[in-house]
Amino acid sequence: MSSERPKLGPDIPKVITGWNSRTGRVIYLTADRDWSESLADASVMTGDQAQEALRFASTDQVRVSDPYFMQVTQDGRISGRETLRETIRAQGPTNHPMFGKQAGDL
Amino acid sequence: MPLLRHGRVSSCSRIFSDSGFGDAAASDVIVTLRSFLDDRSSTASRRDDVAVRLRPEDDPRLLANDLDAVSLIEVEFPKYTDGRGYSIAQLLRRRYGYTRELRAVGQVLRDQLSLMRRSGFDAVVFDHPDAEGVYAEAVGELSSAYQGAADDAVSIFLRRRPGASPGGLT
Amino acid sequence: MYRYDEFDENLVRQRARQFRGQVERRLSGELPEEHFKPLRLQNGVYLQLHAYMLRVAIPYGQLDGRKLRGLADIADRYDKRYGHFTTRQNIQFNWIRLEDMPEVLDRLADVGMHAIQTSGNCIRNVTSDPFAGAAADEVEDPRPWCEIIRQWSTFHPEFSHLPRKFKIAVSGGGHDRAAIRVHDIGLDLRRNSDGEIGFEVVCGGGLGRTPHVGVTVRDWISKPELLSYLEAIMRVYNRHGRRDNKYKARIKILVNELGEATFRSLVEEEFAAQNEREKVILPLAEVDRIEAYFAPPAFDAAPAASPTLDEARRLNGDLDRWARHNLRSHKAPGYTSILVSLKPLGAAPGDATSDQMRAMADIADRFAGGDIRVAHEQDLVLTHVRLEDVPAVFAALQTAGLATANGGMITDIIACPGLDYCNLANARSISVANSIQAAFSDPDLEDMIGPLHLNISGCINACGHHHVGHIGILGVDKKGEEFYQVLFGGRADERAAIGEIAGPGLKHEDIAPALKRVVQRYLSLRSSPEETFIDALERLGQAPFREALYAAS
Known part of the structure; x- marks a missing residue:
């Protein structure tokens, strides 16, 4: 069963996020069409630019799996109704703070 | 798209017709189950060279009494995740005793080929530049099976106990 | 094994x-x-x-x-x-x-393990009673038949692309500790009127979006016919189960839409139509071979009670309390099964560290003949332990952080991973479980409450079995905020029932206090200390408990 993400209007600022196909780690699309594990590197987009970037992302399957739009503020902070989910995705499980990204690698 | 029969590239000049036999000779077309049933009494269907395409929702029992007339049954997989075609194949082969060509068409992907073969398909329309090579690799990945099916594999239950008295027959 | x-x-x-x-x-x-x-x-x-x-x-x-x-x-x-x-x-x-x-x-x-068919639209892992082979009430050990079903269902060419996932559970005929009535197929070992052991076949149970308790399709089927009968059910489902809507694709929907009688006649018709070539042939010698692996260990002749254990319990209050909640009766005198709780206060229910796994392995090898089970309650079980050895086992479990004394109690919570891990979840489960555990962490209070099953799911897919908890909790998302609906009256045993939603969802921080009120209400209304929560609920209906749940608002 696949999860469905809420539709975001064209004017809502968004980034593209997905999972590194090889490792499964959470990644974000950067302005130069690379992928970063840091949300701070993500490219904030709207409108056609965002749509086009998503088209690119969905063909970039070797590097990313299941890319989708994630709502952010103009300055790139997680926002909208999936704030909790995306914060957990960005930081790690709330019950295991030592296992999140903030804890670094193994 | 390559047609494989028993894993070998082969050809077939029949054309699928969703409007029945029309003026075509029975040996030139593949008709729907509906067309086949509607035309059962006519000469076209009484030959032994009729080809029928079944949809996943079709009941193969409707063909059971006329299998002598049929030389090809295509079973359509509109999506590779639609597994009804496997039951149709097993019924045709094991229950109704159909022995001629059984062909999987539609979304036929590499990782379903082995299931298809085990279910009784001896032909597939499979799109790949190296269709023969990939087919051979795919159907050879698992060399034994726990269940009897419509292929010639002997179930592991029986292979462990050659000659033992069957407990599963009533 | x-x-x-x-x-x-x-x-x-x-x-x-x-x-x-x-x-x-x-x-x-x-x-x-x-x-x-x-x-x-x-x-x-x-x-x-x-x-x-x-x-x-x-x-x-x-x-x-x-x-x-x-x-x-x-x-x-x-x-x-x-x-x-x-x-x-x-x-x-x-x-x-x-x-x-x-x-x-x-x-x-x-190490003889795999991940085959643990997801996808195929026949999943066969589940059973974690006390199989040890429980005094079973007709027969169900595990050989679980193994036979595992083998038969592995890479089954006809049933690898079913309309949806398919779960089979087998119980040994005593109390149902495998929740067979909420599985796609549930099998229960039982004798027919001639005394021959076979299976009752239950079908169409399941939780998720549309919970159903399964119906009995066959009162009894003989062992040699079982796999052929399962093939008949699977074929009916594979051919007729809905594929137009994944939320209506489980067999429970087919059973429900066709009606029990029509479904049963389709299955019986298919079963009767199987010819010799189609029947699943399972040589008796092969059944014997598989059964031999599950022969009970040679139990020492021992008295039914252990003075050593009794004395240790008298001296050690922690051991005594743990033994009261976590020991389970065993068919052999002088033996017990032990429920090893994976629900310590503040941890994710069902989690175990690698050190704990190794400690369990050592304890099992030393004291339990190496036999370890996983219970569907997300706990572990040491199946065959001598009563004499219980104090030593307790000490070893304590060292490993595995001696939580809450087996079957309100803090022995079933919870899915929820929004902390799961891509489908709408709300967190683990943190809610932890807040409830904290609210009931006083051992005297928990002892007073007695057996109470509390199950939490973080979304409608119900991996946390919220429908069949005496108290169930379902996490939902309301405009980006987590809310939790409470259900009352579910049970997963032989009297399986689907809990009823009490009313509007509560906020994360309000759940634990609300449940405290519910439990206080139970304590004040129960007819005697022996009347369990679920008994009181079934006697009184959910009204007083619902009233307590919302009393603060």
Whole structure:
């Protein structure tokens, strides 16, 4: 069963996020069409630019799996109704703070 | 798209017709189950060279009494995740005793080929530049099976106990 | 327990190689994610919130020391030193890289394990009673038949692309500790009027979006006919189950839409139509061979009570309380089964660290003949322990942090991973479980409450079995905020029932206080200290409890 993400209007600022196909780690699309594990590197987009970037992302399957739009503020902070989910995705499980990204690698 | 029969590239000049036999000779077309049933009494269907395409929702029992007339049954997989075609194949082969060509068409992907073969398909329309090579690799990945099916594999239950008295027959 | 022969071993190795090829094709770009997904799912690989997750099959919850140590090694080497035991008696690793999966499968194969059919629209891991082979009330040990079903269903060519997932559970005929009435097929060993042992066949149960208690399709089917009968059910489902809507694709919907009688006649018609070539042939000698692996250990002749244990309990209050909640009666005098709780205060229900897995393996090897089970309540079980050894086992469990004295109590919570891990979840489960555990952490209070099953799911898919908890909690998302609906009156045993939603959802922080009010109400209304929560609820109806739940608002 696949999860469905809420539709975001064209004017809502968004980034593209997905999972590194090889490792499964959470990644974000950067302005130069690379992928970063840091949300701070993500490219904030709207409108056609965002749509086009998503088209690119969905063909970039070797590097990313299941890319989708994630709502952010103009300055790139997680926002909208999936704030909790995306914060957990960005930081790690709330019950295991030592296992999140903030804890670094193994 | 390559047609494989028993894993070998082969050809077939029949054309699928969703409007029945029309003026075509029975040996030139593949008709729907509906067309086949509607035309059962006519000469076209009484030959032994009729080809029928079944949809996943079709009941193969409707063909059971006329299998002598049929030389090809295509079973359509509109999506590779639609597994009804496997039951149709097993019924045709094991229950109704159909022995001629059984062909999987539609979304036929590499990782379903082995299931298809085990279910009784001896032909597939499979799109790949190296269709023969990939087919051979795919159907050879698992060399034994726990269940009897419509292929010639002997179930592991029986292979462990050659000659033992069957407990599963009533 | 069952040991692989050359056929089993060979297939598991070949399957690992096959999946290695599928992973390589995915990572090279040859196989698109859309086509890879069903393949990875049939091998237990999910893409979850943070990472790939691997669900490893633990057939009917049966482990031994070697397998559990193998799992611990995988947790250390490829994951973050812990694993999560699930309500289907499996284990999940949360952080495994796809590129490492083939190696992990090889390592699993080294200890006789795999991840075959732990997800996807196929026949899933067969589950059973964690006390099978030890329980005094069973007609017969169900595990040989679980193993036979495992083998028959593995790579079944006809049933690998079903309309939806398919879960089978088998109970040994006593109290139902395997929740068979909420499975797609539930089997219960029982005698017919001639005294012959066969199975009652229950079908169409399930939780999820549309919960149903299964119906009896057949009062009794003989053992030799079982697999053929299962094939008949599976074929009816494969051909007629809905494929137009994944939320209506489970067999429970088919049973419900056709009606019990029509469904039954379709199955019986299909079963009767099978010819000799179609019947599943299972040689009796093969049944005997598999049964032999599950022969009970040679129990020492021992008195029914142990003065050593009684004395230790008198001297050690912690041991006494733990023994009261976590020991389970055993068919052999002088023996007990032990429920090892994976629900310490403040941890994720069902999680165990690799150190704990190794400690369990050592304890089982030393005191329990190496026999370890996973319970669907997400706890572990040591099946055969001498009463004399209980104090030593308790001490060893204490050292490992595994001696939580809450078996079957309100803090022994079933909870799915929820929004902390799961890509489908709408709300967190673990933190709610932890807040409830904290609210009931006073041992005297918990003792006073007695047995109470509390189940939490973080979404409608119901992996936390919220419908069948005496108290169920369902996390929902309301405009980006977590809310929790409460259900009353569910049960998963032989009197299986689906809980009823009490009313509007509560906020995360309001759940624990609200449940405290509910439990206080129960304590004040029960007819005697012997009347359990579920008994009181069934006697009084949910009104007084609902009233207590919302009393603050």
